[in-house]
Structure formats: C-alpha cells, structure tokens
Amino acid sequence: MGAISEAVTLRAGALEVGLAPAIGGSVSAMRWRGVDLMRRLSDDDRDAGNVLGVAMFPMTPYANRIARNEFDFGARRWRVLPNNPPERFNVHGSGWKQPWAVIKIDATAAVLALEVVAGAEPYSYRAEQVFAASEEGLSIKMTLTNTGPVAMPFGFGLHPWFDRDPDVTLQFSARRFHLEEPDGVSGDPITLPRELDFAKGRPLPDGWRNNDYGGWAGEATIRFPARGAGLRIVADPVFKHLMLYADPTKPYFCLEPQTNASGAFNRGRWNDPDEGAIVLAPGESAAGAVSFMPFAAP
Template sequence: MGAISEPLTLKAGALEVGLVPHIGGSVSALRWRGIDLMRRLSNADLDAGNVLGVAMFPMTPYANRIAGNTFEFGGKRWQVLPNNPPEKFNVHGSGWQHAWTVTEAGTADATLSLDIAAGADPYSYRATQAFSVSEEGLGVTMTMTNTGPVPLPFGFGLHPWFDRDPDVTLQFEGKRFYLEEPDGISGDPVTLPPELDFAEARPLPGGWRNNDYGGWGGEATIRFPGRGAGLCIKADPVFKHLMLYADPAKPYFCVEPQTNASGAFNRGRWDDPDEGVIVLAPGESAAGTVRFAPFALEP
C-alpha cells in the first residue's frame, strides 16, 4: 500500500474505530453502540490534517517533553528540535507529526508503520501500531525498534483525548505524582497525597493538571454517565506511567499511558526502573499493548 493512506474504519460487533494513518498514525474515533468514547476528529480538522484534533495519536520515540531540547547519554550530549510552536521544547517525539504507512488492513485489524532516519534529531527507528478490534474492545500493540548505529534511550505511549462531560469521572491507581515546572516540564516526584488520588472514581479536578502519575497500576476507568457508557483502559506492565492533562477551560482532557516517566530523559537515571526508560541497542525492539474496553453504565 502507498505511503499516504486514506482513512480506515475497523468494526467488530458494536465497536467502530476510525484510523487516519496520514495524520500522525492516529485514531479518528472510537464509537461503541453509536456512543463516542474518545473525542471525535471533526471534519474541519480532518480536512486540515490537524493532528491536535484527533481522538488519539502515538508518542514515539519517547513521551512528553525534553527540557532544553538536550539530554546526555553514553558520554555524549544529544539534541532534539522544538516541534510544537510556540512551545520551546520537543514534545512527544516525532511519530505524531508524520504520515504512517498501512502495512496490513482488514475489517477488524490494521497495522501501521513508520520509519524515521536520523537527521536533525538523533533517532533512527521503526515504530509499528497493530490495531485489533473485537466485541470486547480495541487493542493497540506498539513496537519500537532502534534502527540507528548506537544505543539510545527510548519510550513510547498513546495520547488519547476524551470529551470533558460535566459528569465524567476518572479512576486509576498510582504511587507517585510528578510536580509540574514551567513550560510543561515534569519536576520532582512526591508521595501521592489524598487530594490528588484517583483510586476511587472521582470527577476531574477543578484546577489545572498536567502531571505524570508514576507506579501506575496499569488500569484506568473513565465513566460518562450522561452517555450511559464508560471505557476501561488496561495496559501491559511496560507502561509504568499515566499522564493526566486536564485544563478546566478546555472541553477535553487526556489520560495517556506511557512507558517512560515525564522528564526522565533529563534526569538521566537510565537504570532506574521507576523512570521506565528503555535503552535499545542497534536492532533491539520493545513492545507493549494497551486495550480499550467499552462497557455499559446502568441508567
């Protein structure tokens, strides 16, 4: 199939998932029983190719920001470029800003791939997303391969958007809360205080949140009572972190499973399992699956 691929629709039972490979290898919609359970890509954003309007995009070859656009690894300083003006720092890597290739496609399954060669950024990699739709839900298996000549630190994740209904609730378990520094940079981790804990389902916070939860238990549940449905997110253990973005001024919020801690590339603790950074030698790969399972809510 060609490098620029038309939108795809995957279906199984009551579940319908739209893909827009040419817009960052993104999901355009996740609908169950006719109910949108992610923010749907609008026709205007589809026509404009606006990746910031999609339902979900991939984060490769790392998640979140790199402060100063530099990090030190292997005795060398590596530089990345700012990629989301007017932001100063690189955010979510490069994958979301490229068209992906459809390598396989069926009625309920599709695989997208992306090959990046190092240029101004140091990373050469191959990433794939294998989408599988069943009556139980959507599974996305991400694979990351270092195709460059030297070992480098990697990470990956998924960045979904959800509509901020007035009655929406969120529930997940975490162990640490990373403070936020200027320009969206992740700061020091602190012990999770009760006011910031979502172990029990609760409404979204009334104030700004743009924070990583470390030691994530691998499951998150979003409920939309007014829609009569919810979505359970279950991720493989490689996804050690969950990012929560919630701006009360915006009609959406984000709950993002990711392997690496936000800010980990600047802290440089490459062997710390809590940081979740995956160092890949040339030719090495890492993979993990995130599942999105819709469910009905009693009226």
Template sequence: MAAISEALTLSAGALEVVLAPAIGGSVGAMRWHGIDLMRRLSDDDRDAGNVLGVAMFPMVPYANRIAGNEFDFEGRRWQVLPNNPPERFNVHGSGWKQSWTVARSNAGAATLALEVTGGAEPYSYRAEQAFAVSEKGLSVTMTLTNTGPVAMPFGFGLHPWFDRDRDVTLQFSARRFHLEEPEGVSGDPITLPPELDFAKGGSLPGGWRNNDYGGWTGEAIIRYPSRGAGLRIVADPVFKHLMLYADPTKPCFCLEPQTNASGAFNRGRWNDPDEGVIVLAPGASAAGAVSFAPFALTFPAA
C-alpha cells in the first residue's frame, strides 16, 4: 500500500494521469502527448494541499449544495456542517475534504478508498474510486456503500476542472435546466431553452453560469482547437446530471457528471427518477463509471 501523502502516476501509451490521494482523493493532472486536458495542480497548490486547485475531485456522499445545511428524510431532520468557507452551505459532501488511502495500485490502475464514520454529520459510508488508464483514456469507477445503521439518501459524482482557453468549445445534450437561486443553490428545472443548449456545440458563455443540466444523455465533448486535442466524457446512465460552472473572471471551468440533481436533497422528492437520489439501505452499495477519452482534432486543408 502506498503512503497517502505521495503522488501516484498512472500511464499507458501517450496518456499520463497523476493522482493526489491525500488531497481529497483527487486527480492532479491528465496529460496526453504532453497536452494538459484538465487543469493541472500547481506545485504551490500541491504543497498547500489545496483541493480547489486540483484537476478533479470526487463528490460523495452527494453532489452540490444542501441549502440551510439540513434536509428531511423519513420523518427526521438531518443536519450537515458548512464545509467551504466563506460559503454558508455544505457543498459536495465530505469526501473531497478527506485524505484517501491507496488500496491497490500498479502502473496503469489504482483504487483509492475512504471510510467515513458519522459523528457531527449523519453519514457513515465507504467510498472507492477505481482508476484505470489505457491508450484509449481514463476510466473512473465510483462505488459508494452505506455503512450506517439506517437507510439514507446518497449521490455521487466527479468534479473536473478544465482550462478556459479562448477557443474552447463544449458539446452535450440534456432536456432540463435548473435555474440558480441565491448562494449557489439550484432551484426547480425548466425546459431547456435553445439559447442555453449545447447540443450542437458552442463556446463557453460570456457571463456567469452555475447550473445543473438534467436529463443529460451521458456524453460531453470538450474541444481545444489551439491545443489540437479534445476530450470525450462518457458516463453510465446513473449519472443523470451534468453541472456547468463557468465564471468569466476565472481561467477555468467545470463540467461535473453527477447522479443527483443539484438541490435534490432540499426538494425531498426521493422517489423521483429525474432527481437521481439513490436511497441506500444499511450495507447497500451503488456504483457508476465515467470515462475521459482524449482525441486529436483534425482540420480541413487550407
């Protein structure tokens, strides 16, 4: 077993993926033919253990914010703690704030594991991320197990960060769009308006965007023309939602595959498949995989 403080590099062919287990069970870099396809963790952020500087971190045992830091489930009110000051509300659960253990590893694969026992917060769970690198790309299989004494609502996802090149484009299809309420909380969905649709591809929005795209088809494509490369994201059907975060004042943006709708824990529609919440009995597990496949961009002859 590797020490959790060490970076871990996986490689296959032209692809190299660097893991940072101690920094939230994160990915520190994803490079293909020497091209960064996720935002690279800087040396300063690595030394500081800054999880907000990584290439990708896991979201467990749910994704996005819980407004008011509480929700009602099966006749009981459950409370969580704020975890990302100066924000008031808990965001992305507890997994990204923990050191993960390297359970298994070899040249092209590694499994990171995390055990959390409920104390001040209600969740007890075991989470695993199984990373596998091949010449085709990176696959991440997330597994979440309820180790607590009662059934609880769960969710999980991945939070990658991408460089905001001037010519970067996005392409993905979804059916719904969650409006953003104050303090980053997502509201109810609306039918996706054409001006917010990326089905045919388009540049990043010029203004602020922090919205959940529901009814996501499970595929998204990012193209970096100036780098001559792109990245195809393909997720299992359990990932029903894709979160787009784009702040024009920052040099990065996020596309986050996740199982539960943002804000779902406050709406409490636990049996609504569109909300994507997974209720796990004690000892029960849920799992899903997301792949990140690099590809070369080809351009017509001049």
C-alpha cells in the first residue's frame, strides 16, 4: 500500500499543515501566518503516539458511539469492541486507532490510505484521505469503500480539536439538536432550542456540551480574535451533521463534520436521510470533502 511515514509537512503560501500518518492518519498541526488554528500535537504526545493529542483525526467506518457495542442490520446483529478505555462503547470506529500508509506526497498534497480486514469486528473497508494545501486553505477528501462480502452501513467524518481561547466564538446553522444520553450516546433529535443555536455567532457555552447538530448547513466559522485569525469550515452536502464537544474544564473544544448522526446505527433507520447512514454494497464507495479556510479576524 505504501510506506508508513512518521511525519509529513505540506506548505502553500502562509499555510503549513503537519500530518502524522502513523498516528491514526492524523493532522498534527495547522498554522497560518505563524498562528495555530488547530490544537498542535505536542512532542510528548507525538513520541507516545497519542492520537487523542492530535490536531485532527479521521472517523471511519462511522462517526461517534455504537451503544451497547452492537447494532442490527440485514437481519443480523453486529458487534464491535470497546476501543477507548475507560469508555464502555466503541467510538469513531477503527480508522483513528491504526497507522495509515502514505500513497503519494509532494509539497502541497498527500494521499493517505488504510485497509482494514474484518476480524473481531465486522467491517472490511478501504479508506483514503486526499490532503490538498493551497493559499485558500486545506481541503481533505475522504473516500470509503466497502471491501467486505455483504452490504453494510457506513459513515465517516473528521474530528478536529481547537484551543479554547477565552474570546473564541462559533457560528453555524442547523435545524435539529440531539440530546445526550448516558455514556456519551446521542438520543433522538429535537427542534433546535434558541439558547443552543449558533446561527448568529456566540461564545462557547459555559457548561458541558457533547451534542450532534443535525440538518447542518455545511458551513461553520470559528473566530480567534486574540490571535487575529479565524477558520471557515465548508463541507460537501454528504456531511449532514456537526458534533460540538465543549468541556469548560478542558483547554480545547471540538467541532466535527460527519455524515451520520451520532447514534444513528443504534436507531436503525437506514433509509432516513436525516440519519445519514450510508449503506454500501460490496465494492461500492462514498466520498466527501471538507475545506478549512483561514482568514484574518481582528
């Protein structure tokens, strides 16, 4: 498939993007005009191979948690394994826990790939990330192919981490809000309450937030006024959901574009476009791109 690389750096104009293929096919840093726009992977976390310390990792072959570590599909019950102790339930699939191969690289672009063969868990798939840096920003196209013998439900997404500056603000539009149930599992959606709406832009919430915003419009803006910069996120329509994780006791927060609703695999509404699960027959693929575009924000 290609060689595993410990580190890759892409540069275009004022943009510098670090990749850590061996640590879950992750982004290790995103800097623009010398300013970090994602949480930078520390030297200690890099040495330890700690994927929970990266700037951004891929979620595949689904995003977020599988409650009870099982789901029903195609007249069968499929089981997955816990993968993020001490959490009880599998979260974000298997892609972020494995090294990815570097298939192609030049000064401004890289292709990373991962092949997984079903074993203790049911999924066989090939995943690919195509990174392209330009003066406008970073584009990441994700492609997921079912290499298994039967049709299966899939999903994918990106899990960026951002520094929680005191003056940071978020802005994005969505139509629904998934309540959080025990163990981080998302429940059914409700109409988005005004006090939880970020359509007009607002600071991060003072309290805990770990919720899926459904019916996402595909754009989000993060502003870091003290850094004089911001980041615009633009996603293809296949990314119907945006997950917000914000713990006021932590120095970071997450804003995660994803195709499937959190909890969708347990609700089993496979034909519901709002749930966003993608059923792929053997050999079928799904793809989508997300762009991260810096801008000056006085």
